[in-house]
Amino acid sequence: MAHAHVEPLVSFKGVQKSYDGANLVVKNLDLDIHQGEFLSLLGPSGSGKTTCLMMLAGFEFPTSGDIFLDQQRLNNVPPHKRNIGMVFQNYALFPHMTVEKNLEYPLRVRKIAPAQRAQRIADALAMVQMSAFSKRYPAQLSGGQQQRIALARALVFDPKLVLMDEPLGALDKQLREHMQLELKALHKKLGITFVYVTHDQSEALTMSDRVAVFDQGIIQQISSVNTLYESPCNRFVAGFVGDCNQYQGVVQSNGGENCVVRLTPDIALTGINVNHVQAGAPCVLTMRPERLRVVDSLTAHDSNVFKAHALDSVYFGDHVRLRCSIPEAPTFFVKLPLGDSSSIQSLTHGGDVLLHVPPEYVRVFSP
Numbered sequence: 001m002a003h004a005h006v007e008p009l010v011s012f013k014g015v016q017k018s019y020d021g022a023n024l025v026v027k028n029l030d031l032d033i034h035q036g037e038f039l040s041l042l043g044p045s046g047s048g049k050t051t052c053l054m055m056l057a058g059f060e061f062p063t064s065g066d067i068f069l070d071q072q073r074l075n076n077v078p079p080h081k082r083n084i085g086m087v088f089q090n091y092a093l094f095p096h097m098t099v100e101k102n103l104e105y106p107l108r109v110r111k112i113a114p115a116q117r118a119q120r121i122a123d124a125l126a127m128v129q130m131s132a133f134s135k136r137y138p139a140q141l142s143g144g145q146q147q148r149i150a151l152a153r154a155l156v157f158d159p160k161l162v163l164m165d166e167p168l169g170a171l172d173k174q175l176r177e178h179m180q181l182e183l184k185a186l187h188k189k190l191g192i193t194f195v196y197v198t199h200d201q202s203e204a205l206t207m208s209d210r211v212a213v214f215d216q217g218i219i220q221q222i223s224s225v226n227t228l229y230e231s232p233c234n235r236f237v238a239g240f241v242g243d244c245n246q247y248q249g250v251v252q253s254n255g256g257e258n259c260v261v262r263l264t265p266d267i268a269l270t271g272i273n274v275n276h277v278q279a280g281a282p283c284v285l286t287m288r289p290e291r292l293r294v295v296d297s298l299t300a301h302d303s304n305v306f307k308a309h310a311l312d313s314v315y316f317g318d319h320v321r322l323r324c325s326i327p328e329a330p331t332f333f334v335k336l337p338l339g340d341s342s343s344i345q346s347l348t349h350g351g352d353v354l355l356h357v358p359p360e361y362v363r364v365f366s367p
Helices: 049-057 099-109 114-127 143-155 173-190 201-207 225-230 235-240 338-347
Strands: 010-018 024-033 038-042 064-069 084-087 161-165 193-198 210-215 218-224 245-255 258-264 267-273 282-287 293-295 305-315 319-325 332-337 352-356 362-365
Touching (some): 038 049, 038 201, 049 064, 049 084, 084 143, 099 114, 099 143, 114 143, 143 161, 143 173, 173 201, 201 225, 210 225, 218 225, 218 235, 235 245, 235 282, 245 267, 245 332, 258 282, 258 362, 319 352, 332 338
Parallel strands (some): 038 193, 038 210, 084 161, 161 193
Antiparallel strands (some): 010 024, 210 218, 245 282, 258 267, 282 362, 305 319, 319 332
């Protein structure tokens, strides 16, 4: 999506947040969020992602810097005047009110005429397939149903923006995956801007147009899902998004965007020198498990074939993971499709195995 001349819907400009006046939870954040996109804020606990969401919602205020919504400065605007819907992990429904009354509450606060309220409530419940539940109380609903009502309540007043803080965190795996697809479909249908906080990288990859990866109060990388996975910009992003084998090595030589990394006295691999590590300097080399292939001979490919020791294999239903080792390095995984499983049986009894990885899938970072 090109956003050349369109003003962003939301802008964080130089935003910092400190709770104690000494430590910054969010550091110099510049972030533009575009109209209609599904943006996930992804990162480990304490990385600053939820604090960003809370500042956008108005439950926290920046220590310095500015936040804009539709070019209006939000810093001192109270939450209920921001035209932003919010869905929390614990649903935050009023237990003493029926579903209908829960949805009516944000409409009353915003002084929506009573005549319009019933229609809006009916529309919002239909959106989340909960029309039959309007007279029930939250305690009479399952977790997934409560989550749908919380979402309907966030959408009922037609907000410009919907914020979600780990909204599926309390659901079991199957329901969670089902709700991810529903949320994605709903987003597509409504075209509202969604900002979604999660620490679950597969959830972020499944749902988002773009993902911002946070660590230590800083956005390490913000890009489309496939760019984030295939072209991480540093070691943290490579390790946090998806499965990744990581090895310590030394850059032996540089040529163009590639370099040769010496991993052991017998193993040197060519890869993309992402952080421009100098020859002779230590580095971290990463490879995705699904990019490694078992080959028959050292001459099968020109380069990037190396010998490893096969330790054992784990069956995962749709693939098999072969656990391997090379000298003086942590064990690593090779992800093999099931079609290769007959050959896997012969590999997993403590024998040696030849592996190949194309140089374009090897990434080299500063340590």
